[in-house]
Amino acid sequence: QSALTQPASVSGSPGQSITISCTGTSSDVGGFNYVSWYQQHPGNAPKLILYEVTNRPSGVSNRFSGSKSGNTASLTISRLQAEDEGDYYCISYRSSSTLWVFGGGTKLTVL
């Protein structure tokens, strides 16, 4: 069981928007703006798409956006494209000896 809770799967049609949630506690997601999101395609390494809740690395599409409310962070992908299909993980810094906590991952299917 992962420390951060994500839905196992979400789906959407091309052009639509979807949101993936990531729920933790006040010791991680809720306590800091230190949530990052990663996209992983089968057989590949995770790729950073958002850091510090809302920041996009250079080269990442502005269709990806992030937010946070309380102990829940969210990733929104707008104008869905077929290439967005894959697994998405959230990761948060945690103020304990664990240091890092991970979500279980969400499989995005583009219908």
Next chain:
Amino acid sequence: QVQLQESGPGLVKPSQTLSLTCTVSGGSLSTGDCCWSWIRQPAGKGLEWIGRIYTSGITDYNPSLKSRVTISVDTSKNQFSLRLTSVTAADTAVYFCARERTSSTWYPPNWFDPWGQGTLVTVSS
């Protein structure tokens, strides 16, 4: 730009020691941000942080693995390494190395980028 590459045996026998190396290219392991981490992912499952090392040699480990893990660094070779002892089938996973990043020295490292491509290690006799 910095790139990471894992290397090591793909098959380890139960009770033996898993050893992997991560080679950093395109930049020096010794400069810049804090830390270098190992993360693993069992097939079809989520990610698990194993531990990290500062270029000074200071380490932090996941408490659930701490008794079996050693991470070391060789700055002359621009490499850092993972040793996991007394492995079982539960340690079968893709192992990634990654750099920890932060936007300010006032903040702790709070994201991973880049990651290595990952290497599959199977524990089996």
